[in-house]
Amino acid sequence: MTAHDWYVENRAGFVARSLEPGEERTYRDHLIRCEECSREVARLERELGWLPMGSRPTAPPPGFSRRTAAEVLDRPNRWRWRVPLAAAAGLALAAGGAALSARREGHELKALLVARETRLAALEDTLSVLRRANMVLQTQISMNGHQGGMLIFQDAASHRWCVIVHGLPPAPAGSKYQFWFITETGMVRSVEVDAAMEHPAIMTLPMPGSAAPVMGAALTMEPAVSRSDEPTGPTLAHVVF
């Protein structure tokens, strides 16, 4: 199952608004980027447009129509005020900021360049771990009906791992995905995994500095506030070399 399959499978749930709040946000973000899903969701909403009329009508209380009309018409038209206010604010900013803009522009460009160079170095570093990997492990993960997985690339030369977690929904509210190294002397807490359906979480991790050799890895679901040195929640994935 690809990440996109999840969106296809959950179109009905999105239209019904029966996805969990986190899933609904993820789905809404996806619609901005996916023309196909956006089109199909709009079509389904249109085709089911009459469905709410499965509810019986309720007579409004006496005077409801006139009272409602009066309240709607008495409300200030938000757009009527927003446009001039926004324009005025924009002019003020433009006037006040003109003097500063030239100097700031130079600083901003430099900061942008540094940020991009850092990002490029990180990508090259990740790629180097993938290319030099002497061992690759993979395992499937089931989570609330989603089928995802975890891939581990081990680079013994640099003593690092590249870990890819894919196809998992965001952690439920109050929880987090926690990645662990399994060593001969026990579990060693590593990083929190920020999972999302639309893209894999990719992490380059140094192996633990302890003398005990690493035997494998695990992914668990932990309380968001947990700082425990041992897993307390359910294990979602567990791989041992």
Place this chain on the structure above:
Amino acid sequence: MSPSEPPRAAAGDLSPQEPAARRPLALAGEASLRRRLVARDEQALVELIELASPWLLGLTTSMLSDQEEAEEVVLEVFATAWERIGALGDQHDALLPWLLRIARNRAIDRLRRRRRWRLKLARAEAYGELPADRVRAREVDEAAQPGWHVHESVHAALEGLPPDQREVVRLAYFQGLTHSEIATRLGIPMGTVKTRLRLAFDKLRVSLAGIKDWLA
């Protein structure tokens, strides 16, 4: 809301203060109404409120189990519609489905806020076990209501679903429960909830395809 109930005979009458709600209009009437709304005709707004309020109140009251809150939502719907009617433009959405969609979304937003306050489950459970009339504060002459024939068609489409699919539609679409809440309530896996909902929607999109005109 009771999509599984058979249609009942008219049980009352509209208030004499709401005469326009009984005036049937043709589809051409809706097009004309929409043009007048776009032109900011305030009388058109009053007519729209009179025509659509019973359906919007029926939906929101059944979802929220609270008449006053339902009226607040309907007020928000008309305020939104009045503000955005120009943006609706030439979309072929009929006015009422558009208003119903806004109303349903607002009602679900309120239900979700209630959940955050940990009040939702108690209310939803209570409502689920109460007869539909518990929240029907006022009777309406249903058969005389513009759009009643659409209700009958939708009702028939819902009745045509297998009971297990109809129940999932009722909980998801008309009570605003999430997949996991439905799975917990029905004691079935979440994947089954999703499958039933998807199969139900596939059937409903076919059976509702013939509905074109609510003001006929």
